[in-house]
Amino acid sequence: MKNIIKFALLALLIISTNKITAQNNQENDSIISVDLNEVVVSTPFKESVKNNVLNVGKLNLNNLNYIKRLNFSNAIQEIPGVSIISTGPGISKPVIRGLSSNRVTVFNQFMRVENQQWGAEHGMEISGFGVGSVEVIKGPMSVLYGSDAIGGVLYVNPDSYYKGEGSEIELGTIYNSNYQGITTNLGIKGGSNKLSYLVQASLVDNKDFNTPDGEVENTYFKNSDLKFGLGYTSDxxxxxxxxNIN
Known part of the structure; x- marks a missing residue:
């Protein structure tokens, strides 16, 4: 009789435990977690900024005002640990934690750019128009992109396509009195069904720099940039x- 009572109590305990576990699982299944953090695309792991194991700094150029976007080199200095070496108009080299030239690797439009790695008169030649964001990888993991990336990696992401159907036009012009120069930018985005397109064109035409003592020779700067994108998305x-033509 005692054995029967023991087995009965054990059976009731197991049934009660299973019922509590089932209720907890049902409550957990009813909770849906949604995480919309930004994703770092410059690393091979495609993790969010919060969960990424690498030391990555990110700057969204769309969050900057129009004046700061005019000068791409000055804009990226908003990222901690990044500075610029400039030897003249339009000639800028990125410096990451004190290292530059062939110690820093630059990617633009998903392709490696090596303009700035050589002589002092060679800059990045990257226009800030048509750029969505810039990611900077610092630390020892930057050597994933090669031994010459020991200083860090500057990863320039192109602007995103227009979301939905319709179109969007951006037009801006700025006059610089010191250089007697004009900077003009025209951007067109649009989409229809599963097809999206993007066209971004900019022109910079600056003359020699003016000072109270007159013009400074060989300080003029001209640059033209054209970006085109075509995207198709289905299930x-x-x-x-x-x-990109520069």
Whole structure:
């Protein structure tokens, strides 16, 4: 009789435990977690900024005002640990934690750019127009991109496509009295169904710098930049074509 009572109590205990576990699982299943943190695309792990194991600083150029976006080199100095070496108009080299030139690797439009790695008169030649964000990888993990990235990696992400159907136009012009120069930018975005397109063109035409003692020779600067993007997205297929002429 005592054995029967023991087995009965044990059976009731197991049934009660299973019921509590089932209720807890049901409550947990009813909770849906949504995380919309920014994703770092410069690293091979594609993690969010918060969960990424690498030391990555990110700057969204769309959050800057129009004046700061005019000068890409000055804009990236908003990222901690990044500075610029400049030897003249339009000639800028990124410096990450004191290292520059062939110790810093630059990616633009998903392709490696090596303009700034050589002589003192060679800059990045990257226009801030048509750029969505800039990511900087610092620390020992930057050597994933090669031994010459020991200082860090500057990863320039192109601007995103227009979301939805319709179009968007951006037009801006600025006059610089010191250089007697004009900077003009025209951007067009649009989309229809599964197809999206993007066109961004900019022109910078500056003359020699003016001082109270007269013009400074060989300080003029001219630059033209054209970016084109065509994207297609479906349930099973994603295509992205980017062209940059500078």
């Amino acid at each position: 099973n297929f994603i295509s992205d074509l980017r062209v």
